[in-house]
Amino acid sequence: MWRILGCLFLCAAPIAGQVPFLRGDANDDGRRSIADAHYISLWLHGGGPQPPCVKAADVNDDSLIRTSGNINDVLAIVMSISCGDLEHGAGCWSHPSVAEPRDAPGEDPTPDDLPCDSYTGKAQPVADPEARLEILEATCPGGENALAVLKLRMSHSRPIGGYWGAFDGLGLFAEALQTMDVDGRTQGGDPEYAVVQGGQVFFAHLESASGAGKVLPGSDLIALKIYLRLEPGTPAGVHPIVLLEGEMADSLTGQATFPSLVDGVLTVEEDVAAGAAPELNSRGAGFCSGLETLPPSGPEDVQVAFHMGLVPGKRGSPVTVPLWIEANVPIEGFSFAFTYKREALRLVRVTPRPREGRPWGVFRYDATHRSDPKQPLDDVWGEAVFSGADPAGFLPPRELHHVLDFDFEVDPMAPDGMVYLRLTSFRTDPELPDRVDWKTALRAYGQWLESRWITCFQIPRFDDSGVVIGESTTAFLRGDANADGVLSLADAVLAADSTRRIPCEDAGDADDSGSRNFGDAVRIFRHLFEGPSESNAIPPPFPDLGLDETLDPTQCREYRVSPAAATPDTVRVGPLEVGAGEIVHVPIYVTTSSRLAAYQLLLRHDPELFRLAADQVRIQGTAFEPVAGDVGFNYIATSLTGLVPGHIAVAFAADLFSSSSLPPGSEVLVGKIPGLVSDALSPGDEVLLEPVAFPEGEDPRPDRLRTELVEVQDGRLVALLPALEAGVLRVVDPGEPTFLRGDANFDLKVDISDAVFTLSYLFLGGAAPSCEDSADADDTGKLELTDAVFTLSFLFGGPARALPPPYPERGRDGRPDDLAPCREAER
DSSP states (O other): OHHHHHHHHHHHSOOSSOOOBOTTOTTSSSSOSHHHHHHHHHHHHSOOOOOSBHHHHOTTOSSOOOSSSSSOHHHHHHHHHHHTTOOBTTTBOOOOOOOSSOSSOBOOSSOOSOOBOOOOSOOOOOOOTTOEEEEOOEEEEEEEEOEEEEEEEEEESSOEEEEEEEEEOTTOEEEEEEEEEOOSOOSSOOOEEEEEETTEEEEEEESOSSSOOOBOOEEEEEEEEEEEEEOTTOOSEEEEEEEEEEEEEETTTOOEEOOEEEOEEEEEEEEEEEEEEOOEEOOOSSSOTTEEOSOOOSGGGOEEEEEEOEEEEOTTSEEEEEEEEEESSOBOEEEEEEEEETTTEEEEEEEEOOOTTOOEEEEEEEEEEOOOTTOOEEEEEEEEEESTTOGGGSBOTTSOEEEEEEEEEEOTTOOSEEEEOEEOSOEEOTTSTTOOEEOOEEEETTEEEOGGGSSEEEOOOTTSSEEEESOOOOOBOTTOTTOSSSOOHHHHHHHHOTTSOOSBHHHHOTTOSSSOSHHHHHHHHHHHHTOOOTTTOOOSSOSSOBOOOSOOSOOBSOOOOOOOEEEEEEEEEOOEEEETTOEEEEEEEEEESSEEEEEEEEEEOOTTTEEESOSSOBOTTSTTTTTOOSSOEEEEEOGGGTSOTTEEEEEEEOOTTTTOOBOOEEEEEEEEEEEEEOTTOOTTOEEEEEEOSSOTTOOOOTTOOOOEEEEEETTEEEEEEEEEEOEEEEEEOTTSOOBOTTOTTOSSSOSHHHHHHHHHHHHSOOOOOSOHHHHOTTOSSSOSHHHHHHHHHHHHTOTTOOOOSSOSSOBOOSSOOSSOOOSOSOO
16 A cells, blocks of 8 residues: 555656746747647648657647647647637637646646657747738628628748738727638648637638648738628728738748738728627528628639439439529539449439520530449539620529439339438549549639638538438337337437447437437437427427338338336435535435446425525536536426426436446446525424436326436447435534545545545554544445545546545535544634
């Protein structure tokens, strides 16, 4: 034991001889900027040099260098220079913060194994005399429309990996609504942000957070569009827009380049009304939602959407799939490219649908077979250009135009299911000697506009277009993903994890969208815990079994109801000692024989004696705290949301995107129910919180709530009905001392010193604990060696070793024992 403690003390000791550094300054130039974000990406993905101080690249100080995921070092830099310290909801969604030392070079306050061989902060920028950032002149209507769209133009003679800057609107701008990269030269994913702070607009664009993307050299190219809401009362007139700062990240070296800055002006045609709002396009299905409705002024303002139909097909019969186009500019022509599976379909012809009396100047198409026998695919591409240069022959803007029909024959032996027609924005065939490029593109402004050169380019999702072969012949219950005959949290967890295949995918498609995804989990969850409503309703077949009434890609091969089985695994609530009028956190314990992914709990209680104090399960200090991700289900509801009166429903699932779960264990603390004890109670009174299998008095519908555990068995998510143990809240004198479980030395925290204190008392004649209950870490009612071991296991051993309550808040013991009462009530 002493060797373990000694090792832990040594491991926690500070490392001597640290090199001072600035957190986030990966390229060693003395500042944290967009160049550092690109430097990290270039190092990890583009063969660039390692940072002189790797610690500096660990922006969020988690001892890992990451370029992907919600918590990554590249994103932390981009967000910090554009958002600063703004909180979530101020134009910047939640992002990882920059750890210390962040304002000036200093030593690492949390030493780790990442190297820092040297740090000077004196690396030199890269000179580029042609580098320039410019704000273009812009005009907005004002009046009732508070929208302003500013465009950033740039020039540079070297490839760059991103850019950053700030401009002053002199009090014009209330908030940034959206940013859009329109340079069309990117080679990777494009994170970009713009926010307004104190009237100034800070913008940042990185070509790739997870790859060494770059913008090729060019002159006077539109790069970024920033959508801004004007302050109410902004007067009409010409307003200067002053560029305050600007930087480009040199793609070859990861060092900064400082361009010349050119200011712009914004003309507001009318005074902005007090109640003005930015008029944004909200059609959604046609174009990208949330973009401008101002008249387009160039190719960078174009919005276009291609639509292909989803149609039924019968074996051995013809079938036609239509193509529609709409845009915010006159359509001069279009090209298309798509792939489909030829073992189920055979293309007969492509039939043009020109406007009446308006023949096309050019129409052609072609197809090719893939030679790979493992990929029995056909590729089809073509183009149509409307007559001459006469605008009268172009398709009008903001209308949906039926332009083509793709005529197929369905193979007589085609299997049931979806045959996807996957429209692609860009494709090159490596098998053709001249490497023909096939693109889905729009012709406007006298040129071909690809997806990367315009504001908005929409093509159908891969599962939104194609031919559905076969008829629905299997009855099922929508939402019942695990086929146990009822809706529950287990179905929501299974629906969210699309990597787990189920026999009846249609059952998991709870919102009948045509695919199983996170939205289905949300629909099930809200239907169960917020009550049925128009937005939460489960589409047919529900609440009775039936056939699918809609045409979509999801299929139901098999649906056999197998009711959830009873299990000896248990759920126990409490007990706990409480004071009248106190807010308490009632513990939930489980004993499981398999990994636990989620649980659903129903409690019967007296609302006059106990009511909820929050709408979420508290997981601080529980086994789920270290494994629960950013997104999961965490909810508590009462009869106020439509439940049977006198019942509380509790639901908790860890991160749904990674299927996090807890290992099996006995008496594992998995949550706490925050509640308020009635102040009308007296010492000696008891409040019963009784877990029940089903609420009393509910109709036997398939969506009635129940208590269940969702466990992982043989790789499958299984809903089980556990044994239940009631909990009692015993009311005691409010003045009775409180304590913190595991705090043996009574210093109001739990750390390694508490294990040392317990061992010293038990074996070395050390001082006795002033509160024996707080030293009883495993809550067995005895002080022994296992308490020190339990504390060490909790601190260093893993998530299942949660301390029993009261922890992490002070409180009272819920289990009577023979330990001496606490001698101190306060410290």
